[in-house]
Amino acid sequence: MAPSVLIIGASGVVGRPLVQEFLKNKSSFASIAVLSDPTKVSRFTEVQSQGVKLVIGSFLEASSYKGFDTVISLAGNATFKLQPGIIDAAIAGGVRHFYPSEFGADLSYGKNGKKRYFRDKIATREHLRDRAREVPGFAYTLLMTGGFTEFTAHEFGGVDLEKHTITTYGTPDAQITVTAMPDIMRYIVQSVLLPLEPGQSSRELRVAGETLTWGALMKTLEEVQGVRYDATYLDPRIAAEKEEAARVAGDHEAEILWSSKALFATGTAYGPGPFDNARFSFAPESARETMERLFGKK
Numbered sequence: 001m002a003p004s005v006l007i008i009g010a011s012g013v014v015g016r017p018l019v020q021e022f023l024k025n026k027s028s029f030a031s032i033a034v035l036s037d038p039t040k041v042s043r044f045t046e047v048q049s050q051g052v053k054l055v056i057g058s059f060l061e062a063s064s065y066k067g068f069d070t071v072i073s074l075a076g077n078a079t080f081k082l083q084p085g086i087i088d089a090a091i092a093g094g095v096r097h098f099y100p101s102e103f104g105a106d107l108s109y110g111k112n113g114k115k116r117y118f119r120d121k122i123a124t125r126e127h128l129r130d131r132a133r134e135v136p137g138f139a140y141t142l143l144m145t146g147g148f149t150e151f152t153a154h155e156f157g158g159v160d161l162e163k164h165t166i167t168t169y170g171t172p173d174a175q176i177t178v179t180a181m182p183d184i185m186r187y188i189v190q191s192v193l194l195p196l197e198p199g200q201s202s203r204e205l206r207v208a209g210e211t212l213t214w215g216a217l218m219k220t221l222e223e224v225q226g227v228r229y230d231a232t233y234l235d236p237r238i239a240a241e242k243e244e245a246a247r248v249a250g251d252h253e254a255e256i257l258w259s260s261k262a263l264f265a266t267g268t269a270y271g272p273g274p275f276d277n278a279r280f281s282f283a284p285e286s287a288r289e290t291m292e293r294l295f296g297k298k
């Protein structure tokens with residue numbers, strides 16, 4: 001049966017292009033819907049006119065999920081920790097396939113499980129594992145993509161595209177796995193259509209555009225833009241100290257922000273694979289192709 005999909009956090013950075021990708025594949029889905037808080041419905045007027053259903057309600061109430069079998073959570077930093085409650089409400093509403101807000105580093109790799117930025121994502125994984133044991137027919141998918149290539153040539157990666165400076169916590173030889181955002185949207189949509197095995201209650205999908213070093217990635221940026229960047233590499237312990245100071249001060253937002261500073265040039269976003277790219281119908285962009293697209297070179 002064609003899946004009925006409800007997207008949470010659909011107005012965010014991932015949500016907007018993801019809704020468009022679902023619309024491109026509309027005929028493969030019984031319905032495509034976004035969940036909206038009553039105060040934010042105007043954000044979705046345009047996609048509604050394109051055929052997306054609007055569910056108005058709270059992501060913590062079971063009634064919001066009635067009639068949907070698949071939920072994709074795109075919770076942002078501030079809402080990661082609400083996901084266990086979202087999962088319980090979704091299950092109570094009848095949802096049988098849940099995608100938590102992952103779409104990044106492989107959390108089982110290296111010391112990622114101990115990093116503050118991933119704490120609420122890990123707690124969400126644990127909650128999903130427990131609920132999938134208790135609820136017959138409930139399954140979840142963890143989709144890991146490495147860093148978004150677009151976010152590396154960006155202030156999130158410490159890159160100032162106007163001043164041509166790179167200020168990064170880490171080292172140039174750190175490996176990073178990156179995937180382009182349009183490809184990530186395609187991986188998400190196509191994965192919903194990949195059947196789970198009978199009785200399968202969890203699935204891990206790892207996809208990658210390319211793995212290279214942070215230094216090679218930044219060199220690609222320089223070559224594509226045709227400019228030299230001044231690069232400064234900072235000790236990740238400085239970001240860790242600021243993260244700890246924010247924690248002690250009770251500033252949750254600053255704590256998460258500092259915990260996100262040392263993700264790209266420290267090996268955190270390196271994906272060891274094995275990758276599931278071959279299960280999908282397209283070849284992803286290389287980092288150079290993404291940079292060329294971003295900077296109008298193709």
Ligand SMILES: NC(=O)c1ccc[n+]([C@@H]2O[C@H](COP(=O)([O-])OP(=O)(O)OC[C@H]3O[C@@H](n4cnc5c(N)ncnc54)[C@H](OP(=O)(O)O)[C@@H]3O)[C@@H](O)[C@H]2O)c1
Pocket residue numbers: 008009010011012013014015035036037040074075076077078079101102103104105146147148149151
């Ligand atoms: N690997 C990478 O390089 C990379 C890059 C970017 C994102 N990601 C991942 O992709 C996922 C989605 O991220 P995103 O950038 O799309 O998130 P986002 O734009 O920051 O937020 C997504 C949604 O979360 C809800 N939200 C955000 N702040 C909120 C608040 N204070 N209170 C209530 N709701 C709030 C909003 O939903 P409503 O519209 O319903 O209010 C928003 O649309 C995350 O897991 C993130 O880690 C990975």
